Amino acid sequence: MATLAMTTLDPQSRAARRGWSDLTIRNAFIIPTIVFLIVFNIFPLLYSLGYSFTDFRASTNAPANFVGLANYRALLNDPFIWSNFAITAKYVIVSVTGQVVVGFGVAMLLNRTIPFKGLITTLLLLPMMLSMAVVGLFWKLLYDPSFGIINYALGLGRFEWLSDPDMALYAVAITDIWMWSPFVMLLSLAGLSAVPKHLYEAAAIDRAGTFYTFFRITLPLVAPILMIAIIFRTMEAFKTFDLAFILTSQPSAELISIRLYKMAFQEWQTGMSSALAYIMLIMVVGITNIYVKYLNKVKER
Amino acid sequence: MRIRVAGLVAGLAASLAYSTSAFAQELTIFWAEWDPANYLQELVNEYEAETGVKVTVETTPWQDFQTKAFTEFNAQGSAYDMVVGDSQWLGAASEAGHYVDLTEFFNKHNLGEVMAPATVKYYAEYPSGSGKFWAIPAEGDAVGWSYRKDWFEDPKEMEAFKAKYGYDLAPPKTWAEMRDIAEFFHRPDQNRYGIAIYTDNSYDGLVMGVENAIFSYGGELGDYATYEVDGIINSEENVKALEMYRELYGFTPPGWAKTFFVENNQAITENLAAMSMNYFAFFPALVNEASNPNAKSTGFFANPAGPGGAQFAALGGQGISVISYSENQEEAMKFLEWFIKDETQKRWAELGGYTASAKVLESPEFQNATPYNKAFYETMFKVKDFWATPEYAELLIQMNQRSYPYVTAGEGSAKEALDALAADWKATFEKYDRYKQ
Numbered sequence: 075m076a077t078l079a080m081t082t083l084d085p086q087s088r089a090a091r092r093g094w095s096d097l098t099i100r101n102a103f104i105i106p107t108i109v110f111l112i113v114f115n116i117f118p119l120l121y122s123l124g125y126s127f128t129d130f131r132a133s134t135n136a137p138a139n140f141v142g143l144a145n146y147r148a149l150l151n152d153p154f155i156w157s158n159f160a161i162t163a164k165y166v167i168v169s170v171t172g173q174v175v176v177g178f179g180v181a182m183l184l185n186r187t188i189p190f191k192g193l194i195t196t197l198l199l200l201p202m203m204l205s206m207a208v209v210g211l212f213w214k215l216l217y218d219p220s221f222g223i224i225n226y227a228l229g230l231g232r233f234e235w236l237s238d239p240d241m242a243l244y245a246v247a248i249t250d251i252w253m254w255s256p257f258v259m260l261l262s263l264a265g266l267s268a269v270p271k272h273l274y275e276a277a278a279i280d281r282a283g284t285f286y287t288f289f290r291i292t293l294p295l296v297a298p299i300l301m302i303a304i305i306f307r308t309m310e311a312f313k314t315f316d317l318a319f320i321l322t323s324q325p326s327a328e329l330i331s332i333r334l335y336k337m338a339f340q341e342w343q344t345g346m347s348s349a350l351a352y353i354m355l356i357m358v359v360g361i362t363n364i365y366v367k368y369l370n371k372v373k374e375r
Numbered sequence: 376m377r378i379r380v381a382g383l384v385a386g387l388a389a390s391l392a393y394s395t396s397a398f399a400q401e402l403t404i405f406w407a408e409w410d411p412a413n414y415l416q417e418l419v420n421e422y423e424a425e426t427g428v429k430v431t432v433e434t435t436p437w438q439d440f441q442t443k444a445f446t447e448f449n450a451q452g453s454a455y456d457m458v459v460g461d462s463q464w465l466g467a468a469s470e471a472g473h474y475v476d477l478t479e480f481f482n483k484h485n486l487g488e489v490m491a492p493a494t495v496k497y498y499a500e501y502p503s504g505s506g507k508f509w510a511i512p513a514e515g516d517a518v519g520w521s522y523r524k525d526w527f528e529d530p531k532e533m534e535a536f537k538a539k540y541g542y543d544l545a546p547p548k549t550w551a552e553m554r555d556i557a558e559f560f561h562r563p564d565q566n567r568y569g570i571a572i573y574t575d576n577s578y579d580g581l582v583m584g585v586e587n588a589i590f591s592y593g594g595e596l597g598d599y600a601t602y603e604v605d606g607i608i609n610s611e612e613n614v615k616a617l618e619m620y621r622e623l624y625g626f627t628p629p630g631w632a633k634t635f636f637v638e639n640n641q642a643i644t645e646n647l648a649a650m651s652m653n654y655f656a657f658f659p660a661l662v663n664e665a666s667n668p669n670a671k672s673t674g675f676f677a678n679p680a681g682p683g684g685a686q687f688a689a690l691g692g693q694g695i696s697v698i699s700y701s702e703n704q705e706e707a708m709k710f711l712e713w714f715i716k717d718e719t720q721k722r723w724a725e726l727g728g729y730t731a732s733a734k735v736l737e738s739p740e741f742q743n744a745t746p747y748n749k750a751f752y753e754t755m756f757k758v759k760d761f762w763a764t765p766e767y768a769e770l771l772i773q774m775n776q777r778s779y780p781y782v783t784a785g786e787g788s789a790k791e792a793l794d795a796l797a798a799d800w801k802a803t804f805e806k807y808d809r810y811k812q
Binding site: 131132133134135136154218219220232234235236237239319322323324325336339340341342343 | 441442445446448449467470471472563566574575576577578628629630631632633647765766768769771772776779780783784
């Protein structure tokens with residue numbers, strides 16, 4: 075059926091003259107991708123699933139022993155791992171909420187005729203074009219208690235953003251919000267400009283208030299695209315590694331991916347870290363699924 | 376005719392000699408990216424001039440060093456012939472067969488006596504006391520201290536210090552004196568602070584710092600032969616040592632919670648602290664006026680003694696090992712034979728390398744070469760090191776997890792932190808069946 079649904083090849087085209095069929099072309103495009111996907115994604119994924127049930131360590135030549143669910147049991151009983159998960163959840167909520175509020179807010183501001191709109195939008199997009207490591211390094215300087223410009227500008231004296239256990243995680247989240255709000259802004263802007271103008275005109279004729287217009291027209295129509303931005307940002311925030319790793323070494327800001335990195339590449343507990351990676355994968359898939367369900371519901375409306 | 380034949384033979388020999396150099400042997404040594412690696416490159420250039428064997432020192436930033444080296448080992452790659460690896464790697468690398476057993480080489484050249492005893496024990500031997508050697512001590516290193524001579528020798532400061540503490544202001548002989556001096560110079564309103572210590576918990580920074588206190592307080596991390604830890608790592612001495620470390624943290628510059636060698640040198644160059652802990656390997660930068668505006672007024676001292684008079688320091692530094700997967704092992708062994716010669720070790724020290732050769736270390740020439748060499752010589756005969764078992768990285772991370780919140784945030788008590796650590800370590804050793812042997 076799928077073949078029938080495809081657009082048929084133009085008989086005059088060069089490919090047709092060479093005797094290629096639709097099917098040949100389809101395969102030529104799809105097979106390399108599938109092979110690539112299997113070799114670099116599916117195969118390691120399954121292979122590491124196998125490792126997650128063993129005590130394998132990549133740093134030794136010792137054979138891997140099957141240990142059943144011992145790795146999963148050990149991880150789920152480790153209070154440090156649970157604290158890593160709690161920290162990550164807090165980080166995701168703070169960072170994604172911040173990005174949506176700031177990003178959507180800026181998009182609302184930009185969604186009107188103002189001079190130099192294109193230039194302003196482009197400049198606002200700059201943070202997300204930078205490398206995570208670079209952003210981490212220079213925000214570390216900005217946050218510096220002795221000579222950092224943030225304390226100077228806010229008149230905070232010697233406030234220790236990154237070495238204060240209560241503040242460190244928020245400091246990382248603020249940096250993430252600065253970097254990725256433009257992404258949410260860009261998608262929101264696309265959504266906002268797609269809202270038909272006549273709806274606002276109709277609302278104005280009916281004398282609908284600003285808030286009513288926003289919650290009844292703007293938000294519902296932008297919601298699907300905003301949801302996509304949220305899905306992307308949640309997945310990314312869950313995996314955040316570089317920013318937090320560079321900015322601070324506070325245990326109160328040790329995200330689960332940092333713990334995973336240490337377990338896999340400093341301790342070389344390959345089996346155990348595969349299990350942790352699977353636990354993370356299941357959680358991300360679960361969260362994403364909830365979002366996608368919700369997204370579909372929003373779209374149906 | 377005879378002359379002709381001789382000429383022919385000579386010509387043949389010459390062409391053979393040339394042809395071998397046309398297939399010139401190459402050796403690659405892997406190390407971290409820092410000044411000593413540049414000095415080593417200079418040294419091995421002389422080896423090339425002598426033998427025609429080209430040796431390259433390949434480097435990677437410290438943060439990746441362990442990961443990159445072990446990734447290459449695990450893949451059994453032959454990219455590197457030798458590695459100047461951390462002392463903690465010995466267990467992991469020897470048990471997994473990544474390193475070539477150098478015991479025979481070691482005994483043949485009597486290296487146990489040629490090199491300073493502590494360097495042999497910690498850079499070369501594994502398991503502890505087994506008489507099996509896996510590396511040749513290459514870059515000796517330990518933790519020492521730098522201080523601001525101009526602050527210490529200011530007559531007004533000296534007077535004020537004596538009035539307050541009842542003894543003369545001088546480089547500290549004990550940890551208690553060091554604490555007083557740190558407190559004395561800690562003046563946040565003047566943007567001056569007492570002391571700079573290691574606090575980075577991402578690898579071995581914080582642990583090295585705490586070890587300095589523990590070892591000088593007469594404590595140990597555990598029994599390296601029996602893996603016994605309970606009552607040793609959480610001993611009374613260690614609790615006191617950790618409490619002292621926490622107290623010193625109170626006299627550090629603001630935001631001093633992720634600091635290692637870079638930041639601790641900055642504490643001196645940026646006029647932040649009166650005293651700063653660091654590896655000797657980073658001291659050349661402090662006597663160089665290009666990298667330290669205070670070079671002329673920077674002094675050095677060895678890690679002070681604890682309350683019981685014990686005086687030890689945490690070991691840094693590395694030994695050079697031959698990698699099992701190298702295709703040039705024979706050539707690498709020849710290189711090592713050259714490397715351990717007295718002249719080579721002397722030249723290594725001249726270039727800025729920290730030789731482990733006892734003879735060179737003891738020579739007055741070496742001790743007077745720089746302001747810190749004497750302190751280095753004294754320290755290298757009283758160093759102790761972290762666990763070198765294959766699971767050392769887990770032990771490190773556990774020690775970070777338990778001690779960091781106490782040191783930097785005052786969470787819980789030193790006793791609680793160390794008791795918990797003893798339990799963690801015991802569980803880890805049980806996991807790897809260390810007690811059954």
